[in-house]
Amino acid sequence: MRTRLASGIMTLVLVGSPVGPAAQATTAFLERYCVQCHGAGKQKGKVTLHDLGTNFSDSDTADRWIEILGQLTTGDMPPQKAENTPGTSERSEMIEWIEEGLKQSGRDHAYRKKLLAPEYGNWVNHEKLFSGEIRTPPFSPSRIWRLSPEIFKRKGFGRARSPFTYITPLKGIRDYSAMSQVDQSTVQMILINTGQFLEQREKNGEFRDFTKVEGIPPDEVLQRRVSQEFRRIIGRVPSEAEGDKYLAFLKKNIAAGGNLEGLKTTIKAIFLSPEAIYRMEFGLGKTDEHGRRHLSSTEIVNALAYALTDDLAERSPLLWDAYEADQLKDRGDVRRVVRELLEKQLGGGRWSDPALPRIMRFFEQYFGFDRVGDVFKDNDRRRREAIPQWNPQYLVHDARMIIENVLRRDRDVIAELLTTNEYFVAHPGDNDYAREFYDERVKEVMHPDYVSRQVAKAEEEYRNRKKPDHVPSAEWEKRRGIFLEERRKRAQQAVKLFSNALARGINPHPDFPFSDRSRGLSDLIYITAYNLPESGRSEDQRWNWPVEQPFEMPADQRAGLLTHPAWLAAWSLNDGNDPIHRGIWVLEKLLAGKLQDLPPDVDAKVPINPHQTLRERMELLREERCWNCHHKINPLGETFEIFDDWGRYRTHVYFGEDGKIVTRRDQKFEALLEQGKLTPRKINATGAIAGTGDPGVDGKVENAIEMLHRLGRSERTRQSFIRHLFRYFMGRNEMLSDSRTLIEAEQAYLAGEGSFKELVVSLLSSDSFLYRR
Numbered sequence: 001m002r003t004r005l006a007s008g009i010m011t012l013v014l015v016g017s018p019v020g021p022a023a024q025a026t027t028a029f030l031e032r033y034c035v036q037c038h039g040a041g042k043q044k045g046k047v048t049l050h051d052l053g054t055n056f057s058d059s060d061t062a063d064r065w066i067e068i069l070g071q072l073t074t075g076d077m078p079p080q081k082a083e084n085t086p087g088t089s090e091r092s093e094m095i096e097w098i099e100e101g102l103k104q105s106g107r108d109h110a111y112r113k114k115l116l117a118p119e120y121g122n123w124v125n126h127e128k129l130f131s132g133e134i135r136t137p138p139f140s141p142s143r144i145w146r147l148s149p150e151i152f153k154r155k156g157f158g159r160a161r162s163p164f165t166y167i168t169p170l171k172g173i174r175d176y177s178a179m180s181q182v183d184q185s186t187v188q189m190i191l192i193n194t195g196q197f198l199e200q201r202e203k204n205g206e207f208r209d210f211t212k213v214e215g216i217p218p219d220e221v222l223q224r225r226v227s228q229e230f231r232r233i234i235g236r237v238p239s240e241a242e243g244d245k246y247l248a249f250l251k252k253n254i255a256a257g258g259n260l261e262g263l264k265t266t267i268k269a270i271f272l273s274p275e276a277i278y279r280m281e282f283g284l285g286k287t288d289e290h291g292r293r294h295l296s297s298t299e300i301v302n303a304l305a306y307a308l309t310d311d312l313a314e315r316s317p318l319l320w321d322a323y324e325a326d327q328l329k330d331r332g333d334v335r336r337v338v339r340e341l342l343e344k345q346l347g348g349g350r351w352s353d354p355a356l357p358r359i360m361r362f363f364e365q366y367f368g369f370d371r372v373g374d375v376f377k378d379n380d381r382r383r384r385e386a387i388p389q390w391n392p393q394y395l396v397h398d399a400r401m402i403i404e405n406v407l408r409r410d411r412d413v414i415a416e417l418l419t420t421n422e423y424f425v426a427h428p429g430d431n432d433y434a435r436e437f438y439d440e441r442v443k444e445v446m447h448p449d450y451v452s453r454q455v456a457k458a459e460e461e462y463r464n465r466k467k468p469d470h471v472p473s474a475e476w477e478k479r480r481g482i483f484l485e486e487r488r489k490r491a492q493q494a495v496k497l498f499s500n501a502l503a504r505g506i507n508p509h510p511d512f513p514f515s516d517r518s519r520g521l522s523d524l525i526y527i528t529a530y531n532l533p534e535s536g537r538s539e540d541q542r543w544n545w546p547v548e549q550p551f552e553m554p555a556d557q558r559a560g561l562l563t564h565p566a567w568l569a570a571w572s573l574n575d576g577n578d579p580i581h582r583g584i585w586v587l588e589k590l591l592a593g594k595l596q597d598l599p600p601d602v603d604a605k606v607p608i609n610p611h612q613t614l615r616e617r618m619e620l621l622r623e624e625r626c627w628n629c630h631h632k633i634n635p636l637g638e639t640f641e642i643f644d645d646w647g648r649y650r651t652h653v654y655f656g657e658d659g660k661i662v663t664r665r666d667q668k669f670e671a672l673l674e675q676g677k678l679t680p681r682k683i684n685a686t687g688a689i690a691g692t693g694d695p696g697v698d699g700k701v702e703n704a705i706e707m708l709h710r711l712g713r714s715e716r717t718r719q720s721f722i723r724h725l726f727r728y729f730m731g732r733n734e735m736l737s738d739s740r741t742l743i744e745a746e747q748a749y750l751a752g753e754g755s756f757k758e759l760v761v762s763l764l765s766s767d768s769f770l771y772r773r
Contacts, residue, residue, distance in 0.1 A: 026094070029086065032084055033082070033084055035049055035050050038050070045625075056102055057105045057106075059107070062105060065101065065102065066098075066107075066111055068098065069095060069098045069099065069102075069111070070596055072091055072095050072098075073095060073123050075594065076596055076628050079624075092125060116178040116733065117176070117178075117179060117733075118168050118173050118174075118179070119169065121173075121734065122592050122594045122723075123594055124735065124736060126719070126723075128739070129734060129736065129738070129739050130739070130742060131739070132739070132743060133739075134737065136739075137288075137290045137292060137737070137740070137771075138737055138738050138741045138771065139292045139767060139768065140769070140773075141732075142293070143177050143281050143282075144177075144278035144279065144281070145731055146164060146177075146180035146182055146277060146278055147164055147277060147278065147279060148175045148310070149166070150310040150358075151311075152164055153310075154310050154312070155312075156232075157197050158196075158197055158200055160194075161189075163189035163190045164180070164186065166179075166180075167179055167181065170371060171365075171368040171570075172365060172368070173366070175728075176727075176731055176732060177731040177732055182278075187272070190271055190272060191268065191271075194271045195268075198264050198267060202260075207260060207263065210225060211263075213259065216251065216259070219247070222250055222251065223243060225250070225263065226238065226243055226250060226266070229266070230242065230243075230246065230270055233267070233270045233271055233276050234273070235314065236312075249269060250262060250263065279302065282299075282772060283295055283299070283771065285297075285299075290773075292771040292772065292773045293772050294770060294771055295770050295771070297328045297329055298323075300323075300328045300329075300770070301313040301319050301323040301328050304319055304328075304338065304341075304764060305319055307358065307764060308341065308358050309355075309357065316341070319341070322337045331765045331770060334764060334769075338761050338765060339757070339761050341356070342356070342757045342760060346757065350516045351428070351516075351518065351519050359760075362728045363403050363417075365728070366721075366724055367399075367562075368567070368585070369561060369564065369566040369567040370396050370566075370570070372392040372395060372396060372567075372569045372570040373393065374570075375572055377390050377569075378574070381575065383666065384665075385644075385666070386665035386669075387528055387646055388525050388526075388536065389526045389534075390526070391525075391526035392566070394521065394526045395526070395564075395565050395566040398423065398424050398426070399567065401424035401427060401550075402420065402423060402424055405422070405424070405550055406420065410752075410757055411753050412713075412754035413754050413755065413756040413759075414717065414749075415712040415713045415754065416754075417561055418560040418562065418708050418711060418717070419559050419560050419709050419713075420550075420559070420560050421555045421557075422550035422552055422553075423550055423551065423552075423553050423558065423564070424550050425532065425545075425549070426521045426526075426545065427521070427546075428512055428518035428519065430517060430518070431549070434548065434549070435547055437512065438507070438510045438547050441511070442510070446498060450491060450495060451492055454487055454491035455487055457487075458483060462484070493538060497539075500540050501540070506543075506544045507544055507546065507547050509521075509523060509524050509545045511523065522537070523535070524543060524545065525537075527543065529565035529647040529648055530565060530647070531557065531649050555705075557649040557705070558649070558705075559704070559712075560708055562704065562708055563705065563708070565647025565648075566647070567647075568640065568645070568646075568647040569647050571585060572645035573645065576645050577614055577641065577643070577645045578637075578645075579614065579615075579633075579634060579637030579638045580606075580618075580630075580634070580637055582636070583633035583635070583636040583638070586636040587632055589721075590711050590717045590720055590721075591689075591692065591711075592716065592720040592723060596629060610660040611659050611660055611661070613661065613684075621634060632691075635687040635688040635689075635690070636687055636688075636707070637687075638685060639687035639703050639704040639706075639707045640685070641683055641684065641685040642703045642704060642705070643704075650683060652681060652682055654669075654678040654680050655681065656672070656677065657677055662678060685703040685704065686703070687701050687704075687707060688700050689701060689707060689710060689711065692715070692717075694716065697710045697711065718746065718749070719746060722742060722745050723742065725745075725759065725760075726738070726742060726763060726768070729760075729763050729764060729769065730763075730768055738768050741763070741767060741769075745759055745762040745763050745766070747762075748761065748762035749762070
């Protein structure tokens, strides 16, 4: 039977077989790994391969091969428990054979288009990318890349909303050139924005000098106006040809509609010009022997500006000076300028307006912690579970401070981000400023005249207010008394709380204001998520707030950003943990792993059962159909069960007398616990790492802390991180031809002792960044 089946497959493979491995090898692959479960006799999942032909021109046949291609690429088939599974080289040969067949038949368009999306970045073979066997010189495709919403915001068009939006997933790298579409709705939004922009400018009198002239203004006035508007919208001086073109267009519009309407129509036309919508990256420099075109100096300076700042190149003196000095021509020039820019400006600027905003944005998009506020947490549940205040933005700020600190040190950056237990809590991140403000605040509050001075300030503030005409004088005076009394009580309370804290050897939190040097950080009521004792504005402080930070959290409870409350809550559900998406994050971001698309007939909900832990409820995912994918996810995501969805570390779950899980942590919980009415059960957060190829990394882990310490310094995680940073700067997924760029980037990182700056320098001076084809 098996001989006849193999013979039949051989016949099918030989008919119209695309170029690739020998037909005999393909037949052997199918028989060895596939037809036992998907043949004439056994048809698991109603999938048969014994009758599969190789006429890729037939749409049904091509679709079936595309399904096989996806299963082979993600490693889901043959399944993990199969007796025989193909080796890496065998699998790669089969993948290449199918891809070549699709290409030759012209059936690969939809598949190739899908692979352009960020969700499929890992589908490029990781081992090949870093093997060194790929000799193709790196390049990026010539492209027009639609401006991002952040770039539009920096253009300075008043309150106009960006007409550009992302269609990429919210949690991930967002700005992909191939996914940045301009459709009819985008054009309509541009016109609406332009109309509002022009209306506001007209109200401000910006066109008065132009419109008060009788008849058509002189050519020099028109030329000056064209140059001004072009520079404002595009960001550069128009060329002579561009100036002439828009001058002629302006004259024509004036003749048809008058000075003002003619000018407005011309400005709208500039807003709709390609360069006002797209970044142009064609490679206008020299062509090399491989047919690659080098970016021109103008293209380089704009690409670097948008890669790091979101802003026009002219607004970055370092970049612009190098460009005007003709020192942005080659790789050496780019390395020098980027390195100098990072050394001088990384970490600079105001907390709300960093000098290099796209650096922090990468970490936000990579980790996704900044979207913690998007996860709704019910207030009633918050109170029951003893979370006095849920302040996602404070948590995001704290996480950013960790990143900034790691970048300042710039050593073993990837490992530190994933393993450090040095945290910032309610701190501006600048120790010099924190100490200065703290000392001044303590001195101010503890001064004997503090209360009277605060009342005097309040008196002056109220005196400077204008009494509304409808408020009687007596009422106004009554309000004055209430206002002053409130300020007096507030000042007296501050003195009391500071005195009590200092008497107990505790550093009182100084209530940082919003300023250029700090984000407003008013109190310590939000710190419960760190397992720290919180206190509100009117309560005695219980935690000895460190003036100088970072400080060490318990090493067995916190390890890097993935155990930070901001990340844990961002990757949680409204009412509990989310091991599945946490596992997917680790798989894709740290292990460069791949997953198939979720089948449309799969119900992705875990059933609710108040008598079981989440891990117990997820046991149903171990059924064969689910486990084929979930065996990659669950052992990674379940390790985070040592935390609740608020980010608090925990060791036990508790069951009530009715056998149901008790999630409350309020006074009623404490009473039940004291009365012995709760049964504790130790948290099971064990898991496993697989697929790194390193026996020192792969294997069972006790919890997320152990997992992150193993992964943090692993080669696989380092390379996966570099791949994601590549996508961020290049605005696309990797191709096999980018192999040299990625290998050189890893080498630069290692040579710099884990320097993020050297990693960025390497990527932004790479052939993938500088060449087009």
